[in-house]
Amino acid sequence: MFKRYPTFKVVVTALLFMQQLSVHAQSTTETKINNLIKKMTLQEKIGMIHANSSFTSGGVKRLGIPELVMSDGPHGVRVEYGRGWTVLQDADDSGTYLPTGNTLAATWNPKLGYAYGSVLGSEAKYRGKDIILGPGINIIRTPLNGRNFEYFSEDPYLISKMAVGYIKGVQDQGISACVKHFAANNQEINRDVINVEMSERALRELYLPGFKAAVQKGQVNSIMGSYNKFRGSFATHNAYLMNDILKGEWGFKGVVISDWGSVHSTIQAIENGTDLEMGTDLRLMYNTVSQTTATTNNVTKKSYYDQFFLADSAIAMVKDGTVKESLIDDKVRRILRLMYKTNMISGKRTPGIYNGKAHQQVALRVAEEGIVLLKNSNNILPIGKERVKTIAVIGENAVRENAMGGGSSQVKAKYEITPLQGIKTLIGSNANISFAQGYKIARGQGPDQALIEEAVKNASKADVAILVCGWTHGYDYNKWDDNAYDAEAVDKPNMDMPFGQNELIKAVLKANPNTIIVLMGGGPMDISAWENDAKGIIQAWYPGMEGGNALAKIIFGEVNPSGKLPYTFPKKLADVPAEKFGEYPGINGNVEYKEGIFVGYRYYDTYKVEPQFPFGFGLSYTKFEVKNAKVNSAGNKKYVSVNIKNSGKLAGAEVLQLYVHKMDTKITRAEKELKSFTKVFLKPGETKMITFALDDSAFQYYDEAGKKWAIEAGQYKIMIGNSSQNILQSLLLSR
Ligand code: BGC
DSSP states (O other), X not given: OXXXXXXXXXXXXXXXXXXXXXXXXXXXXXXXXHHHHHHOOHHHHHHHSBBSSSSEEOOBGGGTBOOEEEEEOSXXXXXXXXXXXXXXXXXXXXXXXXXXXXXXXXXXXXXXXXXXXXXXXXXXXXXXXXXXXXXXXXXXXXXTOTTTTTSOOSXXXXXXXXXXXXXXHHHTTTOEEEEEEETTOOOOTTTTTOEEEOOHHHIIIIISHHHHHHHHTSOOSEEEEOSSEETTEXXXXXXXXXXXXXXXXXXXXXXXEEOTTOOOOHHHHHHTTOOBBOOHHHHHHTTOSOTHHHHHTTOTTSOGGGGSTTTHHHHHHHHTTSSOHHHHHHXXXXXXXXXXXXXXXXXXXXXXXXXXXXXXXXXXXXXXXXOEEEEEGGGOOSOOGGGOSEEEEEOGGGTOOOTTOSSTTOOOBSOOOOHHHHHHHHHTTSSEEXXXXXXXXXXXXXXXXXXXXXXXXXXXXXXXXXXXXXXOOOXXXXXXXXXXXXXXXXXXXXXXXXXXXXXXXXXXHHHOSOEEEEEESSSOOOOTTTGGGOSEEEEEESXXXXXXXXXXXXXXXXXXXXXXXXXXXXXXXXXXXXXHTTOSSOBTTEEEOTTTTOOTHHHHHHTTOOOSBOTTOOOOSSOEEEEEEEEEEETTEEEEEEEEEEOSSSOEEEXXXXXXXXXXXXXXXXXXXXXXXXXXXXXXXXXXXXXXEEOGGGTEEEETTTTEEEEOOSEEEEEEEEETTEEEEEEEEEO
């Protein structure tokens, strides 16, 4: 009989053969690596494990080993610094500026994570980079963290899904991703010195899963050790984090790169898992490291790079027998492995693309799917383009560019569409558009009455006002910007809207109730002063080079919003568990995460603290009906299915979120935990059946006493909703 499909046996044999081939390829690469290492002098090996310029580490020319070239990340290939610390003026470095990490996470669409990573990988390749320093995936523990805009979420499951997509996207381009900052780097205040203490359970359940997924599911080639200390020792050379967990339990075979200047000791870096030391020259330059290393090794006149902890002093330690050379070999082996995997030594790289139209489309799509509609009373949105003749756009953030803001994540964008430009492009000559600045961006600046009056005048004459407010990044890459609220090395002082924005918003809402408030920035603000009076509120984050276009399309209904908050927006700062339990930003250099596992919605939902907007929340212009939740079991695996229908008149997408709750638990557990989600795209009237597969990981908790993951036997409530607080279907099942 003619067989159209191969038999099961043929498929299995083919798979086994392919697996053998890959094992063989791996072992021949390992042999090649070992042979190379045998040929290297100690000096040559050491040259490979520390920086030899701002973003490169040494190669070995005579053996055909190139330098390793890195670039930030995480939402574009960074403006070009060459080998120093001054931006090069004549570089070809105006590239794609993607929406920031929190915007990507708000899409809840791992496929976009992949597309995003592909853009970065391709552009990094074009720019001659081997590693892109991203994604940044630290848990959002407090809304005040200055780097939340780069990060993804308060939830480890959402982080894992988005990070794996991103990493695969980068690495399928033949470039390495570098997931950062490992671990417990959840604040910027005192980041260089702060010691983080937390329970083992919080570590395992919240702070590590994203990294574990990056290593085991994403197969990430490198990981960055963070600045902070963890349980008394610096994270970058922390024996527990690096040796026991990362390289031991998780079997990580790639490269641990230090954050820039996060190494503090030669012996610890050698023994405790740091493979490549970067950025110590910054500390030497700023003289924050004592010159003892330099003088004891008598290298005062040598370059900063020889004074690195993994440079001359490491050579000395191997020579005098303090450490074994095999430890150095292991670091070199990891770097060579990364080089082979990304065709740096043998093989050929495909060409990268810079600034392609397709890349800009990814930036647009992420912004369209990531911008979140938070409030839409009386269906004030979308605004019918034909219905309005005058539009008042107000607010400095409507004209401010953000690509170069925020610290190391700065990008020189080929172009950046601001909200005002996006609105003008979309509206064309259909309506008159006025602009008023509204507020002055200057730290400490209160309400500017003249600007408010101008804004009120414009708003009262307009059919609709669009008021663009929120946080700000820094602006200028070569000098410190005092207006950097969302930025590296600083946290926000509080959640209050700066620059007199509350007063402005109140006055404009009074002058014209048809006002849409757009909030930009890395996270929530205290909006209690005017929230009740506003009919339309949009969270626009830092939406990248196409952000203004995406925002305009959402406001005027060309795009149906589908973004969902990747972290809870609390009503006020005092509600945040890190604040409430009293340990942020720490006491005498120590911060204890006393809230344990109760971070984000795990806290708000368990302790019944009402947030301003819950985790997973975001509105659409259409309606969805979710029905018929059912469960099927296959051994320990559970398959939960539901039907979702678009019962409105517009095509749209809903994110179905599956939360798990343990009934009658004997241990302390959160009210609910996200264990699966899927973004469903539906035409009007269309219905789809969605099935969620739940394995052991959906039911486990970390048992500290037993030092292992465990499952409580009994009943579990499965809840499916479109936010952590809007549960649409639930059912019980037993495990
Ligand atoms: C940041 C890292 C960044 C590195 C290199 C550090 O200050 O914390 O995220 O990759 O600088 O620019």
